Amino acid sequence: MAYQIGLYLIYGIAAQGIGFLWGKTGVLPLGQALFFGIAAYVTAITLRAEGNLFLNLALAAIVLAVIAGFAFVLAALVFRGRNESGPYFSLITLALVMIAEQVAGTATSLTGGFNGMSGFNSLGNLDPFGGFYYVIVAATVAVSLFLFILNRLPVNLIAKAVLDNEPRMQLLGFPTHMIKGAAFAFSAMIAALAGGLFASHQGIVTPTSTGFALSAELVILTAVGGRFHVLGPLIGAVIVGWASTELRDSFPYWELLMAVVFILVVLKAPGGISELFEAAFRRVRPKTPTSAAPAVTAPETRFDKTPRPLRFEDVRLKIGVVRILNAVSFDTPATGIISVIGPNGAGKTSALNTITGNLSVTGGRIMLGEVRIDSRPPHTALSNGIGRKLQVPSVFFSLSVSENLAIAMMAGRLRMSDLFKPSTFQWRSKSLSDVLGHPSVPLKEEMTDPVEYLPQGHRQFLEYAMTVAAEPSILLLDEPCAGLSPDETALMTKLVQSYQSETSRLVIVIEHDMSIVEAISDKVLVLHLGKVLAFDDYDKVRQNPQVQAVYSGGTK
């Protein structure tokens, strides 16, 4: 019965690639048959030329590398400068596959046109339903095993974190467009592998193999089978393939039935069949929590940690017609705690956004020591030593506390090889241990809890811990005490002060509460209407008549 299942397994492999990309990073490829088809055509051309097996396999490796390179560059270029996965990329892949299908149909001399390219034996002259069937099964097992292993490695966590909160990943120094590019390249390689198997198995390649319909079908198989599980797409391919061949000839309304089932899966079981299987399985054998592995001292972060002053030189920022920053200039010391105050709309958060590159300045420049840092992509901020905590806690809500911290520990430290080492999960730095080890910090009892159920205050501490984990040389904190109880506020101030005193680095805090400002500040920067009103120590700022005019209402 090999002729029944072989084709479904091939589609299943391609769908596993889609499942990896879509389920983990949230990027939905609508043109995966592009890679499937190109590989199939190249395989067909090679097999017709009847080279030897070794040469064929060497060529296959080259083709896979070229396809991966193309896919990586495409996705990295499209996603560069963005922090979401919108429909744009999906539509680009759709247009690409439509071009490929048209070219394959028109370039008759190269591809055989609509009638396809045929008349070749399978790889190594194996029987497509005998020996070659076992090649397909072996490939399926190999791809599945590889995906299972990836699931247990840091790359998996990084991919999930990209899906969960891309802006945060960028502030942690991860170039998310490259990560998505790599994930897309990986899925493209899997699709290409499946395409090569397909050509060898089928003995014919036609434009439908690189077409829109096949691309859509692969997505459907992935969705029905379940994109969050390694075997989901495979299960989808086998079940849907088997059901449709069985029903196609016996049940005239099978397409209607498939449509209804498909809609129901999307609405009621977004995780697909595999999620239902897994839920049933978990009822019989609940997941046993794994005990935490011992911590490993993390390697040093890889950015310059010498204290450097931050200098704004005539910085201007305009969005549309609104002038947010209007010739802001100041020069901080290299260490200490600077508080930024000012009424709402003064441009405090925008100023931090220009430092991290979330906003590009429209005039002037920002210098860190001798390095110009403005208008760079946010993911490069950390490599200049800039760490940032946002106003509304920005953490990975679908992940657990320990997973959040593991990601944060990788920030600024990760090398390519660490991506594939499980020990990376256990990294701990002194700054993080200091926060977690503090008796009043609540996080250590909640390590396995999903962050979405954490109270607001705990999220603030989590994000703070994640920000200092990388031991940034400049720590930017945007209202770290917002939403905290008085006790928690006191704790947060103490944590910030001890971080600064232990590392003698620069901390910039936006704060409204004047008592906190008074307690922690070495200097205070007052912004008003996008301009610097004063920049001095607390007492001088307090006596400044202009500041008093702005704050005529009181201390808050």
Add this chain to the structure above:
Amino acid sequence: MSSVLLLNLAWQISTLALVALGLAIVFGKLRIMNMAHGEFVMIGAYAPVITSMLGLPGWLQLPVCLVTVGPVAFVLERTIIRHLYGRMFDSLLATWGIAILLREIVELIFGRGYQSVSPPIAGTVCVFGADYPAYRIAVIIGILLGFIGLYWWNTRSKTGTRIKAMVGNPNLAEAIGINTARLSAGAFVFGCCTAGLAGLILAPTVRIEPMMGLDYLIRSFFALVVGGLGSLEGLGIGSGIIAGTQTFLGAVASQTYGYLAVLTLSILFLWLKPNGVRSSSR
């Protein structure tokens, strides 16, 4: 440039804008990637088939069109689409299923065969020295007037803003007294009805069969993303670029080059200008 080419451009651009209008509301405002959009065009195109099957007079085509498309859209919105707001890729998948469902149902009722519809205005007229089908001239003028009216209404009405508010923050919109269920259902049904209307108008000039919807879907999507979601000007510009490129290159080079150029152009716009030439948000 010959006058026929100009008229062809006018025809292609205006009909694409009409077809894409419904999608501009459903995708641009509600953020539902409606893969079943073409199927509503298809159902609309069957309206004249229904009237002639039942022996009804021709002026009933429009009511029949709205009475078939409207309830179908309403039922789908209440049962399926309303679960999909804020889930863009899920909406793409579910509406793909809906598209198959609608095709199959139409096939069960009318069969797979081609239907033919006669235009209400036959013959050609001479415009700028070119013989051009009179029906097409009437449709071009009609669409132009329709869009002018729509533009006028859009600048005065608050409905667009309310929809935007609803999609941006449904809870807040609900809190300030917007009936989100009614508004979203209304917008979806309105979008689908304009698609049906486009089908009705195009019916005498195209093939009519259950699979015809796919022709309109992808072009509409590209027109929208190229022009920019969420504004009527964007819709017009996008339709102009997509249909204009196809028609112009189809005339001076070949249809295949026109088709490939449209796809290439779409990729470039999606890459370099993902928010379109015009965009209301951002």
Add this chain to the structure above:
Amino acid sequence: MMKKTATLLSSVVLTMALGTMSVSADTKIGVLVPDSGPAGLFGPSTRNSAVLAAKQINANGGINGEQIELVFADVGVPPAEAAQAALRLWKGQGAEAFVGMHDSAVREALIGRFNGEVPYVYTPVYEGNSCADGLYITGETPSQQLEPVIPFLAEKEGVSKWYLIGHDYNWPRDTNALAKGFIADAGGEVVGEEYVPFTVGEFDSSLQRIKESGADAVLVTLVGGGSVGFNVSFAGFGLDDQAIRLGTLIEENTLAGIGADNANRLYSSSGYFSSIETDAAASFAADYSAAFGSDAPALNGLGQSAYEGLMLLAALTNKAGSLDVAAMDAAAEGTTWSTPRGDNTLMGRHMAQTIYLADGSGGAFNVVASFDNVPSSEACSN
């Protein structure tokens, strides 16, 4: 894990396949019909024609003394899935011969899969140039449809300036390559040639070019919905006054979609029309409506071709005395048999047949000429 699932599933499939395998001694013939996809329109009439053929073959004693039983598979799907469906019939259900009505890509996939081990009759209109062991072809080839027809139209309608338009794939390109020769032989000239992608649904610029070319005849090799769209717009622009149209794949359903208003001076060349008035054709049509009712799917050249294919299979098998490919290949040349199309002869594995030219003006085909025993220019050797 995966291998386990695979084995498990395949054993399920095996049990099901064995369960459905019948024990009768009938010869099973696999009939491959397009139930889904763009050609799905022709599925029902193809099935009916095949059923009617089987009934008549069995009434006349079957093939080699055995009754035949038809097993169907949907091949209106991409080649990989279609080949798989055919394999199910062959390996799973024990079909011993195949008759197929599907596109050329599927045919190429099937030739590879069958590998000359099982007889296979391919029945629809096609571009020619396909030879394989055990492959017999009843469909009209471009030379059959055009060689007699182009001179006839040049004479009858006085046309000489031809414009060639087709979808951008093998069949139209191959057809037009041959057509150019026939047009030149008839003293005409080609004033334009173009190919349109399947995905383009509008023909305005093509129509403009046709108008400017001054063509008085257009050879249409667009298929299905594209053909309908083209012909509707063609008449809409009033080009039907300027030029006649000749289609080699415009059958009854396509004409219905084009509509009576738009079919003025639209000719179609085919081996079969439901309106052929010979006795054989009339009695076939009567049998068809008796068997499937008066509102059965309309007869057309593509659907009816399955009948031709089964009749050829019966005639050839009876002549060869077995369903063995080598024996059938040896016996193939010169096999003759009669069908609603007329008297047919197998020459070079292709069917020499009567070609009809019909005028679709008024929305129904009216046969204006017939050409007996037109050979294909194809010659597959044994």
